[in-house]
Amino acid sequence: MPGVSCTVAEQIASLRRIAGARVAARIRRAEDPLVARIVEGWPQRIEARRARELGFKAEGSFDEIIRIHIGEDRGGTFVD
Amino acid sequence: MHVLITGAAGMIGRKLAQRLAGDGALNGQRIGKVTLLDVVSPAQVLNFAGQMEIVAADLSEPGKAARAVEARPDTIFHLAGVVSGEAELDFDKGYRVNLDGTRALLEAIRATGDGYRPRLVYTSSIAVFGAPFPPSIPDDFHLTPLTSYGTQKAIGEALLADYTRRGFCDGVGIRLPSIVVRPGKPNKAASGFFSGIIREPLAASSCTRRVCRATRSVPASIFRCRE
Numbered sequence: 575m576p577g578v579s580c581t582v583a584e585q586i587a588s589l590r591r592i593a594g595a596r597v598a599a600r601i602r603r604a605e606d607p608l609v610a611r612i613v614e615g616w617p618q619r620i621e622a623r624r625a626r627e628l629g630f631k632a633e634g635s636f637d638e639i640i641r642i643h644i645g646e647d648r649g650g651t652f653v654d
Numbered sequence: 655m656h657v658l659i660t661g662a663a664g665m666i667g668r669k670l671a672q673r674l675a676g677d678g679a680l681n682g683q684r685i686g687k688v689t690l691l692d693v694v695s696p697a698q699v700l701n702f703a704g705q706m707e708i709v710a711a712d713l714s715e716p717g718k719a720a721r722a723v724e725a726r727p728d729t730i731f732h733l734a735g736v737v738s739g740e741a742e743l744d745f746d747k748g749y750r751v752n753l754d755g756t757r758a759l760l761e762a763i764r765a766t767g768d769g770y771r772p773r774l775v776y777t778s779s780i781a782v783f784g785a786p787f788p789p790s791i792p793d794d795f796h797l798t799p800l801t802s803y804g805t806q807k808a809i810g811e812a813l814l815a816d817y818t819r820r821g822f823c824d825g826v827g828i829r830l831p832s833i834v835v836r837p838g839k840p841n842k843a844a845s846g847f848f849s850g851i852i853r854e855p856l857a858a859s860s861c862t863r864r865v866c867r868a869t870r871s872v873p874a875s876i877f878r879c880r881e
Contacts, residue, residue: 577780577831582851583867589852600855601863609864612738612844615800617780618870619790620831632831639873640852643835653858 576622576632578639588636592644593652655683656725660713660759661733662690663697665836666777670731675702680729691722692734714755719762726766729773732759737843738781741803752806760813764822774814774823780831782808801844834873848873 580588590598622630633639644652657674661667671690678685687705690696695710711718713734723730734755741748756776763772781804782797797808811827818825836849847864848871854861 575828575830577871577873579870580873581867581870582848582863582865585848585873586851586863586867589855593856597855600858600860601851602860603863606847606864608742609739609844609847612742612801613865613871615785616832616845616871617783617787617791619787620780620829621790621792622829624793625828636873639834643852644856647835647837647853648856652856 575625575630577620578633578636579619580636585636588640592637592640594654596654597652655680655685655728656687656689657685658689658691658722658727658730659696659733660691660722660731661735663692663694664733665833666830667692667696667731667733668837670733671696671699672701675699675706678703683728687725689722689725689727712751712755713758714750719755719758720765722759723762723766723770723772726770727772729775730759730763731775731777732756733777735777735806736803737841737846738779738801738803739844739846740841741806742801742844745802748802748806752803753809756806756810757813760817760823764817771821772823774817774825776810776814776825776827778807778811778827778829779804780829782811782829832871832873845871 586598586601644650657680659667659671662671671688674680674685674688685704688702689707689709691709691711693710693712695708698706698708711722713719713722736748736751741752781801782799783791783795784798784800799805799808814825814827817823832845832848834849835852850861851863
């Protein structure tokens with residue numbers, strides 16, 4: 575399936591853009607070697623041509639993914 | 655039609671069950687019955703007009719897969735599995751659930767015989783691919799997983815293709831990217847923190863970033879996946 579290719583820094587920037595600096599500041603750094611090793615061995619971009627041809631779509635941006643989460647899982651609100 | 659969802663208590667299973675119950679149909683066919691199966695009893699989905707069956711079973715245990723397909727479900731969404739981080743930490747559990755459970759389901763379908771050939775939707779993962787990567791990975795990139803989880807998913811894809819080729823089922827494999835933003839509590843998926851760094855701050859909780867800021871991934875939302 576297709577997805578949005580983006581870095582963690584871009585994801586945090588998205589969160590700051592949509593929810594503000596106070597929300598984004600709640601993220602703390604605590605790197606975990608096991609998680610880092612697993613995730614860094616994963617693809618960073620996928621074509622997913624067959625899935626796209628079958629009608630699967632990815633969001634246009636990570637901002638959209640956050641907005642969907644706020645809208646569908648959080649009833650349109652978040653804690654500032 | 656009768657739809658069976660394995661892993662129905664999981665993040666995709668719950669969303670899929672809600673969606674199917676709400677639509678009441680799949681591919682233009684009315685859904686008369688939905689079976690929700692997981693190792694823990696999945697929650698009832700309320701807004702469904704047809705029959706809903708809740709089953710607590712581990713498909714890797716003897717006889718459980720046979721019982722799951724006894725009623726000959728027309729479409730099976732096989733979502734059950736142990737997530738990546740857990741499969742890496744617990745080798746035995748990962749292979750038992752992700753490989754033996756999948757094989758047991760396929761074998762139970764085959765053993766049913768008598769013209770039974772359900773549509774089987776299998777959720778694989780982009781973890782079947784392993785670095786080094788080209789700039790963008792095509793569908794036919796070689797499978798060289800770098801985790802036990804990715805290995806189990808790659809074997810599942812091969813089994814699905816062979817059981818389909820032999821006419822035992824009508825298999826469709828989907829390689830899911832990192833699904834964000836996952837609802838609920840963090841689990842042991844290595845990709846789980848991708849959800850946590852968005853979900854927890856929005857709920858006023860702190861969370862931790864587990865990898866370098868430059869780490870690039872391929873997220874997609876769960877709401878796209880269930881389409």
